[in-house]
Amino acid sequence: MPTRPPRPRRLAWASRNFRIQTAATVVSGLGNAGAPIATAFAVLGHGGTTSEVGYVTAARLLPTVLLLVVGGALADRMPRHHLMVAANLFSGLSQVVLAALVLSGDIRLWQLMLLSAAGGAGYALYSPASGGMMLQAVAPEHAARAFSVFRMGQNASQIGGAALGGALTAAVGPGWVLALDGACFLVAASLRFFLEAEQAPAPQGHSMLRDLREGWREFASRRWLWVIVAQFSVLVACIGAVESVYGPTVAKERLGGASDWGLAMAAYGVGLVVTGVLMARWRPRRILLVGNWGVFLFGVPALALAAEAPLPLLALAMFLSGVGVTVFGVNWMIALQQEIPEEMFSRVAAYDELGSFSLSPIGIALAGPAATVLGLSGALWACAVVCLVLSAVVLLEPQVRRLARRSTADAPVAAAEPVATP
Template sequence: MHRLAVGINYPAWAGRNYRIQTASTVVSGLGNAAAPIATAFAVLGAGWGTAEVGYVTAARTVPLVVLMLIGGAVADRWPRHVVMVSANVFNAVSQGVLAALVLMGHPPLWTLLALSAAGGAGQAFYAPAAEGVILRAVSAEHASKALSVFKMGMNGAQIAGAALGGLLAAVADPGWVLAGDAACFAVAALMRSGLTQVGGRRESGPSLVHELRVGWREFVSRRWLWAIVVQFSLMNACVLAVETVYGPVIAEDRMGGAGAWGTAMAALSVGMVASAVLMARWQPRRILLVGNGGVFLFGLPALALALGLPLIPVVVAMFLSGVGVTVFVVGWMVALRQEIPEELLSRISAYDAFGSFALLPAGTALAGPAADLLGRSGALWACALTCLGLAAAVLLVPEVRQLERKVPEARGNLPQPEPATSG
């Protein structure tokens, strides 16, 4: 029997690890985009309200924040692909149990809280390892293009996941959406088992505490780095409250329910994909200054909801916010790839995520009480104005305005064939 050699043309910058990590991120992204919508409507369907939706969301973010630094140190010490696969398997199991309980009907609140916390714990170990893998998989001269394509794939999955999650939650049962999320985690774990070794296990060496201290010194020595992380610690709390608490509740009240909010969340991802096409070609010299320009769009969904606008303007606001997300994230990832030593990538990513997520539990847990105190519209106005003020405030840091791209992007590279076989 003869095996036929097939030449598959991959771009020169799309190596094996890059392709596997991008494809597996698309798979897990489908479930991840749908799960928050399904969880929110599972809570509402069980008879609880805004406060309980906030508590369940906060339960996921608490272990995510608490364990993130440990996850970063582990990912810099042990092979990152092993850490990611283990975390994916753990998340597949926890989401599978959550799906079963929701499908059986009216799960106790404490089980929703516990299983949401389990999901956050798995993500705390996955995220730093994943960022280290994708940043190491791209070369400096192709960073903008490769990271934009990566974000395009991830955000495309979020479009489909959010739309499908909202639709299934509306016409079927949120439990089936959560079951799909568990399946996506399992498939992603299988795919990531094919990654070539990323990092190596150190049998001896400095303790985890020492390595965390080294990472902290590197983190605080870069003013642009910690200033933007502080900015996002407050910004993310507001954005998450809008996307996972206020938005679903308002959609349930006056927009038609889960399907409407699924459409809005899909528009967010469409904006991310559309701007990824731009960022794959555009190579701004001042990467953080341009990136922070996108941050000014983050508060538009809160503003649209505060004004009581109907679904279509809210969808437009979500789309523009998604454009801003990718403009910022690509610039941010290029800056990390350019400025941070490879052996510290996961620890720095962990400090970034720890700071950025630190106030997420408070933001979601306090969303209900804030709405009671200020009124729902008042709480949304506070979110919108906070986002705008933070986008402006970080520009007071000179490095944010002045940090420049060091390596010019390679242009005009033709795709190179990579041999594959089929029999």
């Protein structure tokens, strides 16, 4: 009697580490999406100014910028999951302390800045290890699907977290939202404890300084890489000022406060997720060219806020921005995976983030003074124009226009294997 061939296992392309890391990212993302809203309104609710919102946000970014390359070197020298667990525990505890102080009603600006800085340090140690783990956990032939599914999970938590964070901030105050963020970090750490080490042991006898130099050479040798990172150093500063400072200020002055800003951020998350479904199936050949077309949408929320658009139009602008972020993000992850050697993943990812965040502390700290000089509307128009101009300028670089997907990433999916859906 003939035997039937075994049926392909559902989601065979999703490794154990991929599933665990995606689940942990969803959990931590629920808290992270609401935390910036809660932090901004904690400052404003205690009589703080727009400038002080910028100072607290910049305090989180400064240690991130300073420590990212250290996190990248450590992640290529030791088991990445150990570093992620330790960083999540540290971030979770710092958020719990911040929540307790906010709930007590007796918190100073310096305390907000110090604990925000602690969260930034935790992120700097976590992020390069996370990037290296994710790039390593995905087979190149399934890269588009896997990265799209990962970003759909990540971005779905953005929707729920932003909406929940805004609603809870309005209903019960920002302290409870920060407490939820701390709890989510602790749950994510417990999940990541079960990740398995996959990277090869680091070469013995190498100093960390040598590792950093090797990572820098790998980063600087690819013009497409550092050109886009230079572009993002300015873009991220502008977008951070819009989302962390100007948006909450406009929401408080002209819209319905934290709840409306939470809905706008949730619309951004919907754009992220909806486009993730498209990117799971779409395999453009010119990955960076297509990705940069998405970057043109990054400045749309600033345009809507500057034009004093009503909440529905602001939500649409945030949705379009989310579309652009996913189009760029998936193609960027594919480019990194196919072009960067595995043993360099975390160091190159650290230089990527370092460059992208390098101007954010300055930009966000100056957001309040800029609004004083230019007016809030003028500062928003300036951010929008900068985003559009940089999106056009980067296309002058031939490597950005021409970098193509390799054949392994173009391999067709077997007909018997179901296409993943969110």
